[in-house]
Amino acid sequence: MTFRDYLAFAIKALRGHPVRTLMCVSGVSIGIAAVAMLTALGEGARRYVISEFSAIGSNLLIILPGKTETTGALPGFGGVPHDLTLNDVKVLRREIPSLEFVAPITVGTETVRRQERRRQVPVVGTTTDFIHARKLRMGLGQFLPPSDLDRGAPIVVLGKRVADELFPNKNPLGELVRISDWRMRVIGVLAERGTQLAMNMDDVVFVPVATGMKIFNRHSLFRILIKVHSFVELKTACQKVVTIIIERHGEEDITCVTQAAVVSTFSTILTALTLGLAAIGAISLSVAGVGVMNVMLMAVSDRTEEVGLLKSLGARNRQILTVFLTEATLLTLAGGVIGLALGYGTVAVTTTLYPAIPASTPLWATGSVLVASIMVGMIFGVLPARRAARLDPVEAMEPRT
């Protein structure tokens, strides 16, 4: 008996009960659609994060104050990190000339005012290198000019939205704004950028790092961004930075993170998320599987006499088993194909209507969802099929009273 024979036989049997077949297929297709949609969402999130990071480039090092791993020191006994200061930046620049740039960052939230218009925004104190680090573009004027680290010039670069709100219908270049109690001259406006790494770049203002520390009345930096010339230098650069800081602070009280490590951490987390979502979808799929099992048990019970007949005609147990497994698998495979179309259709419509929702359908999911649907048929079809295969032909053919 060929594969085509089994297929034709199964299709005829399924057609014999159109309502039952349809209900069962739709149950499976809902389960499959759920898996497809949820994995698309998880995978979309992962790709979104990776694309955000890769837009920035991967030759970056981030230096954070404090050590993330446990050092073994008791809290309060030498475990308190030293401040990360502008002097640290200066020393790093001097001692490791191979670095492309070393950009200090300090961050706070302040009110920016112009006449009666005011707006509470994140203020970033940094240097001219930041614009390269984040690959931002200018709309008007210029970014923070290269200058001495300690020179806190009263100048500011506005995000696009901040500029629009404070200066409707007016060119802000050369105008004055107030940040906290400081009067600053606008030297540039960023081009519109939107959200980057969870921060809306249109809603931020930039000042020289020394200015920022004065405004926030702080001595410690938020972090230091370092760019190396090529990806392969990342590791040695990290080691060098840590060595110099240990020399200066007397202990390892900073953490050096590479962009790649951050990306891979995020990617791992989000892959786990995707799998978790797929598992949730799989629950609804297994419910559908139980439905398939029920339908197949009904079919076997309905066709007990037929099974007996087939056996009397010389059908072997294995062939009977295959007959019913083919039916079950056909049910779930049909559900799988329809479910995939349904799931991906929904994803496509959703992303067209709401482009902000990150969703993309991973290729591996398509394959594994189809494989999963076949597996569901095989697994949940085995019990009914075995029941059919084991029927005693004489008893099966007896008219039931």
Next chain:
Amino acid sequence: MIQLTNVSKTYEVGDQPVHALVDVTERIQTGEFVAIMGSSGSGKSTLLNLLGCLLRPSAGSYTLNGQDIGTLSDVELSRLRQKFIGFIFQSFHLVPRLTAAGNVELPMMFAGISTSERQRRAREALEAVGLTERAKHLPAQLSVGQRQRVVIARATIMRPQLILADEPTGNLDRASSEQILKLLDQLHAQGQTLIMVTHEVDVARRAERVLVIDDGQIVQRIKSDALIRDPVLHPAVK
């Protein structure tokens, strides 16, 4: 071709054994047409199913073409049924969703015969039972007599050495019965071995030989022409 030696068949129902066949010894030659008679519950169907390799004897031996059935595996029994045995049932056992031709093709499908060969042979077999026009009809669209003719076409399609019929006319009117019996006569004339269970003396007469069975035992063996002369029949037959 068939040799039953001290064959018994006992069903276990709970802890109550039912002795359906008791110590049956019988020999049936190739080409014979044998009728089995007996009252209800006497063991006729059990004997037929045993001959058809659907049951194994509880004791004794059954050899078909020199092969001892008791020693064969399930798969080997299936193969034997496929190649050597054709069944005709009182209640037809046609697959309702398959056409007449589809039903006739079934044994060939499980035997792995190619589609074109199957179609050709099914056409011939249906022609032989006078149902060429009805090949595409479903069982429900056929009269009971026509259904039984489809069953005969199916039973003969693998050219088996042995055809077993359990009350083949039991559900049929007189005219349809006559058609079916004519077909069986034809098969017999072609040298086909036939064993048929029946309640009716008129039907049993078509056979060459009659076995009367009672309480699981063969109690009388008579030539069918003896039936015509209305011999002293075992009370079980009446």
